[in-house]
Amino acid sequence: MQRVTEPELMNDLSQAMAYAEADFDEAHSRIVEAFGAYFPGVELAGNILDLGCGPGDISFRFAVRFPAISVIGVDGAAAMIELANQRKAREAMTGDRVSFIKGLIPGAAIPRISYAAIISNSLLHHLHDPRVLWETIARYAGADTLIFVADLLRPPGTAEARRLVDEYAAGESETLRRDFYNSLLAAFEPREVEAQLAAAGLEGLSVEVISDRHLVVHGIKG
Template identity: 50%
Template sequence: MQRVPEPELMDEEDQAKAYAEADFSEPHDHFVSLFRSAFPDDTLAGAVLDLGCGSADVTVRFARAFPNCRIDGVDGAEAMLGFGRKAVRSAGLEQRIRLIRAYLPDATLPLTSYDAVISNSVLHHLADPMVLWASVKRWGKSGAPIFIMDLLRPESEEQLNELVRQYAADAPEVLKRDFSNSLRAAYRPDELRAQLEAAGLASFSVNIVSDRHLVVSGRLFSQETIASSR
């Protein structure tokens, strides 16, 4: 089915509330376990950047799973960050997680580079998807694990409706609307490979990891490092 873009920022109050109150434990725990499988030798420590952290559910789960890291979460929507700050406070993680309001690609962040870059469900929101890959290259250290999970655009309208029925039947209307719009705005693996090629990140892998998610992952090496290892 044809891709239909959706708005970038989630700054409507009712939209942010519905998202923050939804139970994303299954996909978000999956995010953490897939990161571990993608980087099994990594004893992750240091500074992690979460691009488009929203209400910080992934950020909090990731911080709990990797106790030696600190995380800077960045998002352009104050409505989402308000719920994120509450989540960080109630998890008692204020010492390890900072949430920053900034709009990609123009963000000014507290650090100039990070030991890992993660992002969940953000790529399909961006008006220009290359903003995400440019951000990964701008803020990831050489050798940093990069782990990006996003929705997978269904092949047909029937599949899309079935996913909404299966995963959002009892959700508030606004969440159902957003899930449906997000599935429509998501990318297919071949489109992601073209983006990675254009960004000079063709060494990254693209894997479908569920009926509605895919993951792009790899280590960030400079062009010189990639060229000399061939």
């Protein structure tokens, strides 16, 4: 099945709110667990960059799991950054260790500091030109920066995409179900991601399929 792109930014407030209110508890807790599985024994400390952070759920989860980190989340959608900052005001546990920057990747005003890890969940499939993500990672990662990118996997056809929506988003709003379907069609296949990594000089990273709808890219730039 050919890739069908979707709008890059989730700028529409109702779309951003549907996303922020969706139940990603299981999926997102598995992202944090998967990070631990790919980097066993690592107790992260220092600065973490979360690219395409949306309303910040993954940023906050990492900040709770690793008390010695500070997370900078970056997203191009004003609606998402607004929701992320509203949540920050409610999250007493992580205090000032989580902050958000509104900015389009590439070009966002991301601080040039040393990052212990660069993480990203569900940004890649939004990008019309996927090089944007890999070039940003290559730019901001040092030799020891742990890189962890999770995203959807494009299914072989629309029937399988519909099946995945019915199986995993049965109780969700129509807005979220539509977004999930469109996102599956916009996602990449593992061999496409491998080609993107090679083109960006990131051959040190590995691509792994971790479920019927997710892949993970992990490793260090070297």
